[in-house]
Amino acid sequence: MSRKDKTPKISQKNQEQKKTPTTQVGEQTQLLDSLKAAARRSGFYLQRSVQEGKLSDSIKQAGEMLNGLRSSSLSPKNYYDLYLFVSDELRYFGLLLRESIKKEPIASIIYRDVQFTSRIIPRLYLLITAGAVVIENNPKKTREILLDLLEMCKGVPHPTRGLFLRHYLSQMTKDLLPDISESEKGSKNGNEKEIEKEIEKEPKNQKSNENENKNEKKNENKNVKIKKEESKTENNKNLQGNENEDKKNNVLPWMISINFTIQNLIEMNKLWIRIQHQKLPGNISKLERVSSRIKLTEERKDLCSLVGTNLVRLSQLDSVTLEVYKERVLPILLEQIEQCGDKIAQSYLTEAIILVFPDEYHIHTLPDLFSILPNLHQEVNIKNIIILLIERLINFANNNPKSIENTFLITQIFSKGISSITRKRTSLPRIHLLSILNGLMKLSLCLHPQRIDFINHMLSSCVKSIAIQKKLTKDEINEILSILSTPLDFYNDLNILVQLENYSMLIDTLPNENRRIISLKFLENGLNTLTIVSSPKKVSKLLEITKVLFLDSKDSISENEEDENLKSLFFREQYTVCRFIHLLRSENIAKSFKILQIIADTFSSGGTRRIKITIPPLVFSALQLANGIRQLEKEKKKILNNNNKENKDHDNLEDIGLSAKKIFEFIHKIMTSLTKLLPLKSLKLFLQCALASDKCNFEPIAYEFMTKAILVYNDHLKDPKTQYQMINYISSTLQTLRAFHPDNYSLLCNQCGGYSAKLNIAPHQVRAIVTCSYLFLSIIKQPLNIAYKEIKEKIEIQDEKNKNKKIVKVEKVKKIIEYKRPSNEPVLLYFIDVKRLLGCISRAIRVAGSLMEPSLLFELLIEILNTCLYFFELDSGAVNSSFINTLLDLILQKKSENESNWKQLLTKPIYNFYYLTFKHIKLCKKNKETKRLFKPIKIEKILKDFLK
């Protein structure tokens, strides 16, 4: 149980103190200074008398010193200042009393002597000082003196003077209050029960009580008398009741402490409130009157801790156990708060109670606390109180996990309490209600995170609170954003978030830009936590929640908006959307496909500016899925081949009726709109689809995609550089494809060759044609061993169906040879057409030869030479040694033709390229494995030329 030592301060301090007219301030300062000077003077004499041990002198001096506190002209703040000074000086008087009482037991004499001080304020201060010393010396007198002093303080009804006097009383007695001792603690429970009974019995009528209790005095404190010097005021009912009980229960001296403190608190609170209603001087203007009131209120707020000290005191008493607090302390405090009707006091005391008493106590008294809230002054900030309580409880729950037993009950009390507040307090601002609901949501998440229904209910309450009224303010929007972030940040799991049915409803209440902020945060949460959402239903809900990112709405920012910030925000959003969809997938193929369809449906309504960005990643997701299906089918075949039908861990593709073909149909569909919008991107995507469908061995589909790519090339690409890059890309893609029947492959090769030959810029043409030459010597070796196995498998499978097919195929590809590489790994040539290959090379040489610029001609010839060496080194028979020799001669010849400007024209990189190629040939001639092959290649002339 933690007990706060610090006196709570009023939470909302008004920093800006209104200026009072300077004259008034000046007067105040003057007055304070003179009173302080007088007190300092008396204080000096007091100290001297104390040093000399003159008791009666010091009583006189102390009385003098205290005279300043009789002032009613000082502002509360200045009075506080003087009070601090005087009460500090009074310590010396206390010291002397303590000394005197040791010499002779004159406690009561001093007590009485002091009373001869004629003025009431000094007298009471001195009495309190003396009283404390007496108690200290003789604890048996505690009850008598405490009650006596409490009564006497009633003699000062002036708010400021009374308040400080009582504070002094509280300060002087703080260490003297009887408390339950360690040894008593064990038997406390028994005592508590006793009290409970007593409380139940306690009659309202005081007189009958007194009579009833008369005979029951048994203990040593029999002789205690209650002094009733001054008439009882109407407000002493409580104390009276307690007195009676005290008489009866002498075993429980600590009860006095509680009653004393509560009583003092109540009285101080009343005085404190009355400061507010003090009369102002009559001779000031209206404006001054207003500012004076404001200043008074501020100064009064500053005095709150005087009252609060009593609460701290109570919380420090060990005797204030949960039971005592619940039955004896809190009800009285709450009653006082409710009755006092003052907004400052109500706010302060309620918050102070929450702050000073242990959270455990609050948990057990929540309904009591909540019962008064609706009835507090309309201007009391209920939100602050509830939020404070929630924060305390969350903190407690976090520090003491599992210590709260009935968590549901707590949330329920809060829910009920809040709804009763909203019913009764019509002035509760919407923003406050939203903050309270946000707090409640946090509490619910802390106490029982598994109860998503609670959160959902609170979201619904938020929606309801918004539905009624007008446009949201900026603060309200921020609060709603915070409410929406609360469960998001807590769960960090979109799979849970999508179960909140009302989440999207609350988002919908926000303006467009805020919907976008929270939706983006939603997706980013998924990306940060890498939460995979694998259920199609959940994906649907997720897209519904964040729909502002996918779809235009009535309040969307218009498309023609030229604002750069808006544009970059839009791109950032779409970038996140694209990344995010890769998290939406399932281990189950059918579910994954369903998810893709859901996404596609949403995307397709997003308008062109979104489609351009969002469709490509969707295509790749689909391709990945097709890849997954293919792998699965491969595994299935393996299993069938092994007759191992027990293994059923994987999806049964026949059951779900899904083949990779469907995926390609799907891609085809979603790409329809893209071709015109983004021809270049579409072309690349079609090639990707061709690659994927080729891997699935879907020849017609792969063919279709290749044709589509070529069609886009033909219809949409106009820029020469792009044309060149893309035809190269088409050719090199085609070069890797394996599913085609050689006839179809051949047809596509023709198209590539045709478009390459049509390129407008000669070097582009040469290089594109050179690329095409590779199409006619297609080699599978990526990686070598796997490729080899795959092609074997393919042939074997075909064998089972039709034994002749293998032969046909082998004939068609003209030649399949196995070629031993240095690593002894087999390489398969898939398709070889020597005539067309050489046709490409010859054409490339011819076009290059027509170029007027020698350096470019040489560069291209050396590139062609390298390509030829590539084919030659494969020993495929496509390019033979004499072809290489001819080409080398041609290069030398072209060089000598331009000998005059050779050095000028041949820039260094081309020269190096030529030299390195020559070096490579030289190396191959030396190398063991290639020695034989390269023997016929003649390099002597080149060597001679280099040496020149």
Next chain:
Amino acid sequence: MVLILLIGDIHIPQRSFGIPEQFKKLLVPGKIKHVLCTGNLTSKESLEYLKTLASEVHVVKGNFDDENLNFPETKTIQLENFKFGLCHGHQIVPWGDQKSLQVLQRKMDVDILVTGHTHEFTAFQLENKLFINPGTVTGAYSGFNDEIEPSFVLMDVKGSKIITYVYQLKDGDVSVEKITYTKPSEND
């Protein structure tokens, strides 16, 4: 000692949601001096990320990079005693072919040729030249390679010696392999 990061085929957001967390933890700013990126960043955010890792970022254009980004098709970079050649690799026929890569190496006249595109880490030496493909750092899908593991390469260059560290993500664990390469002295 110079630390060089070889990285590429990032493909965010088209093919991947991001670089694996295990890699991000390793790739901390301040240690790497040069980044050699083989291309296909496919977003300016990826480029911004690379720029957080080192001040010197060299990028070549991949087949899926935006035309507006204006990366070169090839780039040569001299680092310590080595001349690096950088190229995405989709321009080479057949894709990833060792002999074709060798032609490019000769054309660019480099000691080390760094290429990407195949989404598969490879490193080999031919005629005393080093060929490295750092693979794809995100493990992005590829149309012609099935078993893709995210990977990147760190090179520690010191004089004429290079120690290459290959980081690969296998079943959620990062594996590191070390390859040492020394540049042969030129004497012919």
